[in-house]
Amino acid sequence: xxxxxxxxxxxxHGLTKQFxxxxxxxxxxxxxxxxxxxxFAILGPSGCGKTTTLRIMAGFERVDSGSVxxxxxxxxxxxxxxxxxxxxxxxxxxxxxxxxxxDVRQNVGFGLNKLESKxxxxxxxxxLELTGLxxxxxxxxxxxxxxxxxxxxxxRALAPxxxxxxxxxxxxxxxxxxxxxxxxxxxxxxxxxxISAVLVTHDQEEALSFADRIxxxxxxxxEQIGTPEEVYYTPRTExxxxxxxxxxxxxxxAQGMEAYTDLGELMINRPASGEIKLSIRxxxxxxxxATERNCNGLCGTxxxxxxxxxxxxxxxxxxxxxCLVHTDNRMPFTSGDSVVVKPLEPAVVLEV
Ligand code: ATP
Numbered sequence: 001x002x003x004x005x006x007x008x009x010x011x012x013h014g015l016t017k018q019f020x021x022x023x024x025x026x027x028x029x030x031x032x033x034x035x036x037x038x039x040f041a042i043l044g045p046s047g048c049g050k051t052t053t054l055r056i057m058a059g060f061e062r063v064d065s066g067s068v069x070x071x072x073x074x075x076x077x078x079x080x081x082x083x084x085x086x087x088x089x090x091x092x093x094x095x096x097x098x099x100x101x102x103d104v105r106q107n108v109g110f111g112l113n114k115l116e117s118k119x120x121x122x123x124x125x126x127x128l129e130l131t132g133l134x135x136x137x138x139x140x141x142x143x144x145x146x147x148x149x150x151x152x153x154x155x156r157a158l159a160p161x162x163x164x165x166x167x168x169x170x171x172x173x174x175x176x177x178x179x180x181x182x183x184x185x186x187x188x189x190x191x192x193x194x195i196s197a198v199l200v201t202h203d204q205e206e207a208l209s210f211a212d213r214i215x216x217x218x219x220x221x222x223e224q225i226g227t228p229e230e231v232y233y234t235p236r237t238e239x240x241x242x243x244x245x246x247x248x249x250x251x252x253x254a255q256g257m258e259a260y261t262d263l264g265e266l267m268i269n270r271p272a273s274g275e276i277k278l279s280i281r282x283x284x285x286x287x288x289x290a291t292e293r294n295c296n297g298l299c300g301t302x303x304x305x306x307x308x309x310x311x312x313x314x315x316x317x318x319x320x321x322x323c324l325v326h327t328d329n330r331m332p333f334t335s336g337d338s339v340v341v342k343p344l345e346p347a348v349v350l351e352v
Contacts, residue, residue, distance in 0.1 A: 009196050010034040010057070010164055014066035017052055027052050028220035030066070034164070034196055039187065041199040041207040044217030045243065050200045053217075054166055057198070058091065059084030070163060090157030094169040098141040098152055104128070105137040108155045127155040131189055146174045147182035154186055158193060165190070165197040171206060183210050204244050208232060216240045233281075234269060238350050241279035246313070248285070248323045250278045250347065259347065262318045264298045267346040278347040282313060282326035290338035302337045316341055 010033065017027040027049045034040040042050040055061040056076060057068050067077040070089075075082040098107050109124045128134045131151045141149055150170060157165055170186070171179045187210055190197050201207050207214045208228040215225045216239075224236040235241035238249055252259035254272035259265070261278065263285075268278065290299040300316040300323070307329070314325045314333060318341070325341060333339060 005033055005035050007036045008033045009036045009038075009071060010198070011069040012053075012057065012066070013069075015053060015056060015063055015068070016065045017049075017056060017061065018064055025220050027056065030217075030220075030222055032215050032222065032225055034198060037191070037194050037196055039190060039197045039199065039210060039212045041201060041211035041214045042217055043201055043204060043207040043214050043243075046202055048217045049220040050202075050217050051168060054168055054198065054200045058089055058166055059087050088163040090160065090162035090165040092150070092153045092157050092165060092167045092170045094172050098149055098156075100141055103138050103140055104133055104144070104152050104155075107141070107152055108133075108159055110156060111160045123159055127159045130158070130193060131155040132185070145178065147178045147185070150174070150182050151185065151189070154189060158189075158195065163196070165195055167197055167199040169201055170199070171201075172203070179206070180209075186210075208244070216243060218243075234348050235279055236351055238277060238279070241348070241350060245281070246324055246326070247279045247281050249350070250280065250323075252276050252278045252347075254349070257346075259349075261347075262320045263323065263341050263343065264296070266343050269346045269348050272349045277350045277352060279350055280343065280345070280347040282324040284343065284345040284347075285323065285325045286327055286342050286344055287314065287316070287325050287331055287333060287339045288342060289333075290340050294340050295338075296340075299338050299340055302333045302335050302339060305334060314339075 013031050015027050015030040016025055018025050030053055042053060044050050052061060056063050062081055063076050065078055068075050074080055075087050105124055108127050109120055112120045112123055128137055131154060133151055133155060136144060136148060171183050174182055183206060199210055213225060213227055214231050215222045216231055218239050224231055224240045231240060232244050235244060241247045250261045252261040254268060254276045256271055257268055259268050259278060288294055300318045303315040303317050306313040310329060312327050312329055312331060316323050316325055316339060323341060
């Protein structure tokens with residue numbers, strides 16, 4: 001699961017952490033690498049160990065075994081622990097943690113007291129320009145929106161020129177619209193500055209839209225690492241398939257590149273044989289009105305219709321079980337209609 005990359009900045013190897021000797025490993029043999037200029041997300045449900053992983057990398061928590069290297073230097077292992085302030089890591093947290101009595105300029109310059117005043121002012125100006133905060137430089141935090149405050153927090157974290165930025169659920173205090181705008185803005189700023197980042201989040205949409213690669217974590221372990229497209233379209237496990245969005249998990253009997261399921265025969269994404277489990281996303285299925293010709297004994301009935309404006313999700317009752325089908329808004333079915341479910345893409349074979 002760990003990649004060999006030539007431009008590796010952060011390398012985490014076999015990280016393991018237990019808070020009590022009899023307790024579970026809350027971080028269990030976690031390995032991944034982050035490249036220069038890469039935005040990497042650790043995505044998983046509450047309690048899966050993602051914050052503990054970040055805290056170990058940041059120097060706020062000791063590791064039991066495994067190691068963290070930043071630019072080929074070990075910063076954390078069983079025998080060594082470089083203190084957090086000497087690791088060259090910047091932080092942005094969920095709560096912006098800005099100083100309320102300082103204005104934007106003073107907040108951004110807070111960690112720069114070792115610089116001479118000319119150099120300090122130049123750096124602050126650069127950060128304000130980079131984050132588009134120049135016009136707000138004399139405002140206090142309470143005079144800014146949540147998204148603007150988060151940009152100040154980012155400017156402050158970037159000002160000392162860290163090697164990498166850690167973002168711990170940085171958008172969760174924002175409302176839905178502001179969250180989307182702020183994460184687009186922050187992604188653009190990070191890419192413009194060419195800085196690597198690790199984002200910790202439980203929000204799959206956030207990870208998919210913000211990160212270059214995602215590690216999906218479950219019960220202390222990483223289940224899959226890949227680009228957003230890879231983890232979404234070809235999940236390795238049932239957990240990843242279900243955590244990344246809606247899907248249909250089907251029992252199947254496979255032979256070669258085909259499998260027999262409750263939806264009939266489906267093409268599959270890799271050769272398999274015997275009893276397997278498949279995932280097929282609702283948008284990779286479509287519906288046709290059932291007729292004598294197309295039904296072939298595999299008709300279903302529309303149970304519910306969820307209209308969402310640009311698309312519709314149907315729950316369809318099959319002979320054994322149900323499935324979800326996501327169509328565009330021109331598919332005019334209603335509850336009780338007889339339909340045939342047709343695959344548009346091969347189903348994905350899951351590891352058992
Ligand atoms: P959330 O999104 O809710 O913060 P998480 O995935 O970040 O969850 P962690 O905060 O890493 O999860 O916690 C993983 C597990 O470790 C949880 O069961 C938590 O209760 C436990 N844990 C975390 N910190 C400590 C600690 N200092 N002492 C004991 N147990 C802890």
